[in-house]
Amino acid sequence: MKHLVTLKDWSSEEILQVLDLADELKREPSKYYDTMHRKVLVMIFEKPSLRTRVSFETGMCQMGGDAIYYDMSTSPLGSGKENIHDTIKVLSRYADIVMARLFSHASLEEMVKYGSIPVINGLTNYTHPCQILADLQTVREHKGALKGLTLAYLGDAFNNVTHSLLFGCAKVGMNIRVGCPAGKEYSPDPQVLADAQAFGAISGAEVRLTHDAAEAVKGADVVYTDSWMSYHIPEAELDARVRVFRPYQVNAELMAHANKEAIFMNCLPAIRGYEQTAEVMDGPQSVVFDEVENRLHMHKAVMVHLLNQA
Ligand code: CP
Ligand code: NVA
Secondary structure (H helix, E strand, C coil): CCCECCHHHCCHHHHHHHHHHHHHHHHCHHHHCCCCCCCEEEEEECCCCCHHHHHHHHHHHHCCCEEEEEEHHHCCCCCCCCCHHHHHHHHHHHCCEEEEECCCHHHHHHHHHHCCCCEEECCCCCCCHHHHHHHHHHHHHHHCCCCCCEEEEECCCCCHHHHHHHHHHHHHCCEEEEECCCCCCCCCCHHHHHHHHHHHHHHCCCEEEECCHHHHHCCCCEEEECCCCCCCCCHHHHHHHHHHHHHHCECHHHHCCCCCCCEEEECCCCCECCCECHHHHCCCCECHHHHHHHHHHHHHHHHHHHHHCC
């Protein structure tokens, strides 16, 4: 049984295979209209979502299957009346595949351990692999390749998107430079960084951390940022975080350090004036809505890929 828990567990060949499948699903969606006939996806949400929820549900419908939105806050699991083991065992008797967006990554791993259907990580505090697969598809579309390019990530780096970018870029041979404030609360998990460096040593990708935003962006082909206020960060931390992250804001001045042809990416949701300015987000280098669209094609590809091996 195959799952999508983190890109750390997927080989570079498997990542590239799913990227190719997502390209095909984008080019020829009608070939897959009946692929999920009578299949059911359960989508468990403990955190909010626009893109992940709607693209998975749309993707399943477009391939002839059905998707059930399951809100944890109104579930026996959410109220502590039922544990995660029993929940996934129950779902395994009804559904064909599960996608879960949870706070705890350990809970997702428990679903894998106790369930008997494929489990997809729809975001945990630790990683967001679906997003990064769609992002790699987007980079390849715009740049024609992945290997040898350089991606600069700016801002909050103790972060699910950063962790998955580190795994994803290192696996496919894309250099990655993370520019973030000093301090472990803003920097990638040291184990993730070490793993990414080890994957990079195999693929030829350079994996680097710096606290200098301009140095991170210098000559980059892709400039990427994510929310300073991820879903799990308490609102009370807003003012302090805005002060800490301000030097890493992606604005026109910072973009000028990147390659002339560089693209700007953000997984969204985004706040103009925080992690990037409106001129960058809505400017000609921004590909944020291509990333959004590719979530749909990529989620379809991930479901086809996993159910083919179930
Ligand atoms: N990028 C992303 O995962 O968006 P949602 O939180 O809207 O699903
Ligand atoms: N880092 C962000 C990603 C949102 C898609 C968060 O966890 O909220």
